[in-house]
Amino acid sequence: MRKHWAFWLLTICCVLFVPCIARTQPTTLIAHYKMNENTASDNDEVITNGDFESGFTGGLGDGWTLPRGNASDETVDFHGGAHAQELTNPAGDTGIITQQKALVSGRTYRLSFWAKKSKGTGGFVEDSFPGLYFGPITIDEATFTEHVIFFVAATGLDILVGFCANTDASDDTNGILFDDVSIKLCAVEDSSGNDHDGLLQEDTDAAHVTGKNNGAFDFDGSGDYIEIADHDDFSPGDGTAGSGTPFSISSWVNMDTAAYFIPASKWQAGSNQEWLLFTGTQKTIHFRMYDDSASAYIGRAYSTSLASYEGKWTHFVATYDGGTLSSGIKIYLNGNRVDDAPSESSPGSFVAVENLDQAVWIGRYSEKHSNGLFDNVAFFSRELDQFDVDFLYNTGGGTERWGEKFGTMRTIRTIRTENL
Secondary structure: OHHHHHHHHHHHHHHHHHHHHHHOEEOOEEEEEOOOOOOEEEEEEOOOOOOOOOOOEOOEOOOOEEEEOEEEEEOOOOOOOOOEEEEEOOOOOOOEEEOEEEOOOOEEEEEEEEEEEEEOOOEEEEEOOOOOOOOOEEEOOOOOEEEEEEEEOOOOOEEEEEEEEOOOOOOOOOEEEEEEEEEEEEEEOOOOOOOOOEEEEOOOOOEEEOOOOOOEEEEEOOOOEEEEOOOHHHOOOOOOOOOOOOEEEEEEEEEOOOOOOOOEEEOOOOOOOOEEEEEOOOOOEEEEEEEHHHOEEEEEEEOOOOHHHOOOEEEEEEEEOOOOOHHHEEEEEOOEEOOOEEOOEOHHHOOOOOOOOOOEEEOEEOOEEOEEEEEEEEEEOOOOOHHHHHHHHHHOOOOOOOHHHHHOEEOHHHHHOOOO
């Protein structure tokens, strides 16, 4: 009898616990973009001495010049540290202090500063270069208030940052006080710890808005996208037979239009083609892997229009098993596998994805751009399965709550007991 019960006990334990052990596997998160509003890189400060804490000469910090007006170091009333910068205008003129800096044309920058009026009606802040990048921004608050402006650097021009007092010709009784001035290149942070930060491109209308979780970027379909520098991590193969490696993409999107919506791509027209997750004019979604030199690709598609998903938060997962057949590619929509047709060309010639130098784009492939919102975009060097997809979709968080547990080793028990 004891042997009988021992047999059944062993059987029950195997049924309950062996699947959990089998589910323990490496995940390898390549990159994760939460799209929170921490979009300015700490390593790309453009303005120097923006806190006005050192190097004052005639009231100005190092790097600043005074074309006209009156400027002084204010040590009584300041936002942070021990100094702030006051600027007043001479009668009939405009007071300006500047830093002239060369920026990268076409890139988006973030200007932030704290300011208040120091006397009279205050003043305004603007870029004083002809053909303004931004401004004027009225400064009439009685207490220090933070101001944030996104702008795009123009081709071949330096930016001349001007902080100007009121242009009142009658007197010089108006002035502003400002502190903690910063201009940074807009970087979209990779929270995986792998340093694959992206750069927000092209358009100041790529506004930061409320997302599926914390924040999202709203692209208008006419130039907005995120660029991530080429890296071996994003190439699921090296072009040689048998070199294919698993690869997956997860993305929350809210499509204004489902035509030419691109959750992610590493693809250019004519060359540099590795992989592409996109919709076309029919609003159907495709996920393809390309063998560039063989002019061949494998892939799968969902042949139903996504028009009914426009204006709604929608979750996509696309997976690749590292093989040479279209059947090794899957597409999931809101937790359900939906691919129902091949999306391929010369599949018999496909050997492997090649490791090329095309950047990764979120919201763009070739000259096509997405119109809608992006949140929680993640890339993996593993073929996610239905269990993974269910978890991603049902938590509503991309990889928001995976943390280090999901980035290294995971079990059903670990996932189910996390604080969701």
